Amino acid sequence: MEALIALVIGVLTACGVYLTLRARTFPVVLGLTFLSYAVNLFLFTMGRLTIGQPPVIQAGAEHYADPLPQALVLTAIVISFAMTAFVIMLSLRTRADLGNDHVDGKEVP
Amino acid sequence: MNHLIIAPVLLPLLAGILLLLLRPFAIELRRLLSLLAVLGQVILAVTLLPVVHSGEILTYTLGNWAPPFGIVLVADRLAVWMLLTTALLASFALLYALRGSDIRGRHFHVLFQLQLFGLNGAFLTGDLFNLFVFFEVLLLASYGLLVHGGGRLRTRSGLHFVVINLAGSTLFLFAAGTFYGVLGTLNMADMAQKIALLPTEHLGPVKTAGLLLFAVFALKGALLPLHLWLPSAYANTSAPVAALFAIMTKVGAYSILRLETLLFGSGAGALAGMINHWLLPLALLTLLVGMLGALAASALRQQIAYLVVASVGSLLIAFALGSSDGIAAGLYYLPHATFAGGAFFLLADSIAQRRGGLDDRFEPAGQLADGRLLGGLFFLVAVLVGGLPPLSGFVGKWLTLQASITHPWMPWIMTVILLGSLLSIIALARAGSVLFYRAELVRPSPNRTGALSLEVVPVVALLLLCSALVLRGAAVDDYTRATATQLLQPAEYIEAVLGHDRNARTELSLNANGVSQP
Numbered sequence: 001m002e003a004l005i006a007l008v009i010g011v012l013t014a015c016g017v018y019l020t021l022r023a024r025t026f027p028v029v030l031g032l033t034f035l036s037y038a039v040n041l042f043l044f045t046m047g048r049l050t051i052g053q054p055p056v057i058q059a060g061a062e063h064y065a066d067p068l069p070q071a072l073v074l075t076a077i078v079i080s081f082a083m084t085a086f087v088i089m090l091s092l093r094t095r096a097d098l099g100n101d102h103v104d105g106k107e108v109p
Numbered sequence: 110m111n112h113l114i115i116a117p118v119l120l121p122l123l124a125g126i127l128l129l130l131l132r133p134f135a136i137e138l139r140r141l142l143s144l145l146a147v148l149g150q151v152i153l154a155v156t157l158l159p160v161v162h163s164g165e166i167l168t169y170t171l172g173n174w175a176p177p178f179g180i181v182l183v184a185d186r187l188a189v190w191m192l193l194t195t196a197l198l199a200s201f202a203l204l205y206a207l208r209g210s211d212i213r214g215r216h217f218h219v220l221f222q223l224q225l226f227g228l229n230g231a232f233l234t235g236d237l238f239n240l241f242v243f244f245e246v247l248l249l250a251s252y253g254l255l256v257h258g259g260g261r262l263r264t265r266s267g268l269h270f271v272v273i274n275l276a277g278s279t280l281f282l283f284a285a286g287t288f289y290g291v292l293g294t295l296n297m298a299d300m301a302q303k304i305a306l307l308p309t310e311h312l313g314p315v316k317t318a319g320l321l322l323f324a325v326f327a328l329k330g331a332l333l334p335l336h337l338w339l340p341s342a343y344a345n346t347s348a349p350v351a352a353l354f355a356i357m358t359k360v361g362a363y364s365i366l367r368l369e370t371l372l373f374g375s376g377a378g379a380l381a382g383m384i385n386h387w388l389l390p391l392a393l394l395t396l397l398v399g400m401l402g403a404l405a406a407s408a409l410r411q412q413i414a415y416l417v418v419a420s421v422g423s424l425l426i427a428f429a430l431g432s433s434d435g436i437a438a439g440l441y442y443l444p445h446a447t448f449a450g451g452a453f454f455l456l457a458d459s460i461a462q463r464r465g466g467l468d469d470r471f472e473p474a475g476q477l478a479d480g481r482l483l484g485g486l487f488f489l490v491a492v493l494v495g496g497l498p499p500l501s502g503f504v505g506k507w508l509t510l511q512a513s514i515t516h517p518w519m520p521w522i523m524t525v526i527l528l529g530s531l532l533s534i535i536a537l538a539r540a541g542s543v544l545f546y547r548a549e550l551v552r553p554s555p556n557r558t559g560a561l562s563l564e565v566v567p568v569v570a571l572l573l574l575c576s577a578l579v580l581r582g583a584a585v586d587d588y589t590r591a592t593a594t595q596l597l598q599p600a601e602y603i604e605a606v607l608g609h610d611r612n613a614r615t616e617l618s619l620n621a622n623g624v625s626q627p
Binding site for chain 1: 279290
C-alpha cells in the first residue's frame, strides 16, 4: 500500500509541476490544484497508513490511527480551496484586463 | 497566564471583522476605527517591550492545551521587536492611505487589518503548522491589497505573485509533513529538542525538510534566486500597500532566523549550522544583484523595489554570520530597512503624482511643484538607504562590518557590502539628478494635488523613527544584543514553552504518537 500511495503522490506532483510551468492561466490553475491534492495525500500518509483503527481513545483498543494529520489535512484542504477560488477569479480578471490568457499577458502566435 | 500576548493577534482580527460589518457606514468612521486599531497595536507592542526586555519569555497556551499538544503563542524579545516594527510602519502607511487611495477599491481597511492579523500571528506563534496558517492569512490579504485599485500591470504582477506564493505554500506543507512524519511533533520548541537527539538514520529526511522550509522562507524573503517576483509586484501596486509590503520580506527573514537559531542552532547535533552554509553566499549575491537591478532600473518605484531586494541581502548577511554580534547587527538593520523602504515608496508616490504623464520614469519632466521640499526629502531618504553617515543605514552597515571581522569570509563580506553601498549611491544620485536637476524650467508644474505638508507627514515621521534609531542607538543596541543572546540560547525558549517537567511530557508525546514513532 505504501508503494502505491507513494506512486500516486509522485504522479500527482509531477503532473502539477508540469502544468504549473505552462504558459496559459488555466493549466497553471489546474497544476496548482494537482499540487495541493498531492500535498494533502502526503500530509495524510505522514500519520502512517493504518486501517480500521480508532483515532481517539477507546476502551480495549490496541493501536490508534494518528488523528493530527487528519486535522492538518482538513485545514490544508480548506485553505487550498479558498486559494483556488481566488486564483480562478484573478485569472478571469487577468483575461479581461489583458485580453488574453497568457500568464505574461503576451499573445503568442 | 498573561492574556496580553494574544491581544496583538485578536485586535486586528476583530477590527477587520468590525470594518467589514460597518461597510454601509461613512468612510470617515471606518478610517477612524482602522487608525485606532493600528494605534492600539503600537501601544500593545510598546507595553510588551519592557516585559520581554527583562529576559522573560511569555507563553500563551490556546485553549489551555499543554504544549506540545496544543498551539502555543510565544512572545520573546525577537517577536516583540517584530511586532513593534510592523505596528509603527503600518500606522504611517495607513496615514498615507487615508489621503484617498483607500477608496479606489473595496475593503481596503478590512484587508489591511487582516494583513496585520497574519503578520502579528506569524511573529508570535510557536507552532510550525500554525505558522503556515498565519502565512496563508497574510498572503491572502496581501493578494487583495496588491491588486487593490486595479489596472493592467497591477493585475498581471498580482497573478505572478499569487501563483508563486501558492507554489511556495505547497512546499511549506511538504516540509511540515516531513517534519511531522519523522519527529512526530509540530511545536517548534519540541521539534528543536527532538532534532538534537535525532538518530543518524533520520538525518536525511529532517535535513531535506529543513532545506525545503528554508527555500519557502527564502521565497517570502526574496532571497536570490527566488527574488524575481518582487520588483514587478512592488513597483506596480499602490504606495501605501508597497510601503506596508516592506515588512513582508522581513517575515521571510524572521522565519529564516528562527529556523537558523532554534531548529538548526548550536544544539542541533549533526545538523547544527546547516542553514548558514547556504544563507551567506546567497545573501551576498542577493545584495549584489539587487544593487545592479537598482542601477539598471528605468523608473523610481522599480529602483526602490530592487533596493528592497538589496536590503534583504544586507539583512541576511548579518543573520548568516551566526554570531551574537552579527544577529544583533541584523536586528538593528531590520527596522531601519523597513522604515526606509516604506518612506521611500510613499515619497516616490508624491513625486510621481507631480510629474504628469511621465509618472516615475527616469526622463526629464517639467520642474516639480514643491520641488525643494520633495528634493530635500529625497536627499535624506537617499542618504538613509545608501548607508551614509549620520543616519541609521550607516550604523547598521557599520555594525555588520564590525561583526564580520572575525568571520572566515570577511574579505568577501566587506567587499560586497562596500561595493553595494557604492552602487546604491550611484543609482540614487542618477535618479535624483534626473528627477530634480534636469527638469525643464519653462514647463509649468503639471498637476498639483492636495496640500503637500499633510502628504509628507508619514514620510517625515518614518525618517524621524530612523533618526531615533541613531539618537537612542545605545538603548536599541542593548536590546538587539540581548535579543541575539537570547536567540543563541534556544534552551531558554524550549524551557519556557515546554516547562520544567518537559522530560515527562516528551515521554507522553512519544506514547501518544506511538504509531508515528519508530
